[in-house]
Amino acid sequence: MITTTYQVQGMTCGHCATSVSTEIGAIEGVSDVQVELAAGRVTVTSEGPLDTDTVRAAVDEAGYDLVGA
Numbered sequence: 001m002i003t004t005t006y007q008v009q010g011m012t013c014g015h016c017a018t019s020v021s022t023e024i025g026a027i028e029g030v031s032d033v034q035v036e037l038a039a040g041r042v043t044v045t046s047e048g049p050l051d052t053d054t055v056r057a058a059v060d061e062a063g064y065d066l067v068g069a
Contacts, residue, residue: 001031002049006042007068008059011035016064023058040067 008020016033024033024044032045042059044050052069060068 001045001047003043003045004050004069006044006055006059006066007040008035008042008064009067010036011040013037016062019062020059020064024055025061027054027058043065063065 010015011020014037016029017037021033021035021040024030024042025043027046029050030044031047034043035041036043044055052066055069056066
């Protein structure tokens with residue numbers, strides 16, 4: 001298992017966290033998503049390395065911006 005932390009901009013509430021978690025959680029190989037709203041961090045546990053563009057697309061779909069990995 002691999003754990004990767006991403007910076008996501010624009011999340012402000014529980015609904016934001018749920019949207020981001022749902023979209024990233026739908027990526028093949030992802031087993032866990034933890035969101036830290038105050039820090040703007042999303043920690044993802046996956047079976048293998050994730051393509052950053054795939055994660056970016058999932059975050060975009062949720063309506064937020066991936067600003068760093």
